[in-house]
Amino acid sequence: MKHRTFYIRGVGTLLCFALTICNIFSNESENSQNASIATNNLFADIISKDPVVRDHYVEIKEGIVVYGKAICKNTSTYLRYDRQFRIIASPIEDNVNFIYYLFTNNKKFFRRLKTGSVFEFKGKLMIATSINLSKDAYILDIVLEE
Numbered sequence: 001m002k003h004r005t006f007y008i009r010g011v012g013t014l015l016c017f018a019l020t021i022c023n024i025f026s027n028e029s030e031n032s033q034n035a036s037i038a039t040n041n042l043f044a045d046i047i048s049k050d051p052v053v054r055d056h057y058v059e060i061k062e063g064i065v066v067y068g069k070a071i072c073k074n075t076s077t078y079l080r081y082d083r084q085f086r087i088i089a090s091p092i093e094d095n096v097n098f099i100y101y102l103f104t105n106n107k108k109f110f111r112r113l114k115t116g117s118v119f120e121f122k123g124k125l126m127i128a129t130s131i132n133l134s135k136d137a138y139i140l141d142i143v144l145e146e
Helices: 002-032 039-048 054-061 105-113
Strands: 036-038 065-080 084-092 096-103 117-131 138-144
Touching: 002 117, 036 039, 036 138, 039 054, 039 084, 065 096, 065 138, 084 105, 096 117
Parallel strands: 036 065, 096 138
Antiparallel strands: 065 084, 065 117, 084 096, 117 138
C-alpha cells in the first residue's frame, strides 16, 4: 500500500510540474509576438530562468524587437541577413556577458562608429547563441531597423 501511495504522489507531482512548465512557455510565446523589449530587461529575464530552460526561453524571444545602448568593439563588412555591414558591440553594463552582432545596410551609420563609441540601437533579434555551458553568456544577432 505504501508503494502505491508513493507512486500516485510521484506521478501527480510530475504531471503538475509538466503542466506548469507548458503553461509558462505557452504564455511567454503568446506575449513575445510583435513585442519589443529593452536589452537590459532581456538580460535580466534570461538570467532569472533556470539554466536548463534558458535556450528555450531565448528561442521564444527570437523575432522580437530589442533596443538599448552599446559600446562599439569592432566594425567590418560581413554579408549576413542581406545586410552589408556588421558591428560587434557589447552592453554598457559591466556585469553582463553578452555580445551583440548588429547587422545594417546604413553606410553612414556604419562609418560614423568608432571603436569605444557608445550608441543606441533598435532592431530585430534574429538568433541568440549560448557561449558557454552554464548558459549565462550569449551572442545576439540583431538586424537593425534602417
